[in-house]
């Protein structure tokens with residue numbers, strides 16, 4: 270069964286003419302077009318990018334029939350936009366573009382080569398696409414080298430942006446050898462850890478393409494109502510990426526010339542640094558660490574904080590405690606939970622607590638064990654329906670195995686004697702601290718390195734306090750965001766052994 274996708278509105282944000290003209294000026298797109306190049310926008314919307322080239326020609330004093338409009342090509346999925354584009358080129362310039370514009374899903378469009386691709390693809394995470402479109406596109410993410418297999422797609426891979434797929438396909442199937450491609454695009458493809466590592470191999474179906482230059486709009490809002498960080502990026506086909514590249518960042522309406530390169534791993538996110546400075550961590554030596562101590566995110570209740578987290582704790586007797594002034598639970602399953610205040614000086618006392626129905630080997634308690642603790646069983650049973658109805662692939666897998674009381678991010682690493690913990694979310698400084706005892710880290714707010722030996726924990730702590738590390742984190746341009754110092758980034762600083 271094929272789905273009619275022509276009425277889809279996926280990632281619809283048209284590029285203002287001024288910015289399309291800006292792109293043409295930076296990269297000489299207009300001049301190449303006038304001098305014989307074909308130009309193609311694979312997801313053209315109303316055709317603003319192509320029309321901007323006409324506008325430049327007219328403002329240079331040329332007449333419409335003196336411009337090579339027969340070398341402008343576009344394609345659009347949505348039939349309304351496609352029809353509007355044709356009507357607009359007719360009305361404004363008297364042009365019949367029906368031989369050059371197509372109304373097709375780009376992923377079904379017949380392959381043809383163009384000298385220049387000038388595009389602004391839809392931006393949307395795979396996860397957020399319409400369900401039946403996801404089914405259709407899933408194999409393409411694998412075919413165009415963005416995800417290794419369907420399983421990965423369900424986990425981290427699902428955060429891959431459809432923009433990456435449009436770019437990979439454009440370069441692989443529609444760009445002439447050595448051709449240039451220019452895209453307005455989300456910068457997550459270049460700057461975020463994880464989902465876009467495969468894109469950053471800059472290779473599609475065995476063909477290399479290079480990342481040449483980036484304009485990071487930073488504080489400028491090119492598109493209304495878009496909070497995603499975006500930029501204008503130049504790629505060239507059949508060329509190896511050579512780093513560092515030129516990276517222009519707009520700060521207070523000025524384009525500052527910087528340099529960018531992946532640091533620590535080839536497919537890692539770009540670090541951005543001053544053009545006369547050495548790259549961050551240029552003389553850094555990886556920190557040795559046992560693989561059992563890999564950096565981790567905190568525990569995740571899958572939306573059930575209300576059930577697992579508590580804001581007051583009172584010891585009742587040797588075995589039991591009173592939580593939130595009303596809930597009695599066995600002390601052995603209740604742990605202090607870190608909050609931001611605990612990272613301030615002299616703030617070592619607990620203010621939040623978390624229930625972990627787990628054994629110290631990191632496995633969820635078996636039903637009989639829970640039932641042998643009457644208070645624990647009563648409490649969990651009371652919340653059974655809310656706990657069983659939690660959404661998300663991974664928590665559902667636990668539920669299917671019978672463990673409807675499970676949390677995510679809990680393993681034997683939660684129960685080591687020491688943890689080197691840092692605030693990973695929304696911060697601008699990197700200040701790891703050592704917490705000993707039963708402390709637990711909270712979801713993505715904090716990340717930690719579990720350590721059983723105090724001396725080792727102090728060694729790791731002092732290695733992480735190297736100011737070069739904070740400098741490196743700043744170069745990733747994630748200050749104040751959820752991605753500030755998540756475990757994936759910190760993991761790359763270590764070399765792991767058994």
Ligand SMILES: C[S@@+](CC[C@H](N)C(=O)[O-])C[C@H]1O[C@@H](n2cnc3c(N)ncnc32)[C@H](O)[C@@H]1O
Nearest residue numbers: 282283284312313314317346374375389390391
């Ligand atoms: C961000 S807008 C940009 C439009 C135009 N390139 C511009 O810069 O003004 C993305 C466009 O891609 C279209 N689109 C989304 N998925 C598509 C697909 N699979 N094939 C072709 N066009 C698609 C959307 O309808 C939308 O018009």
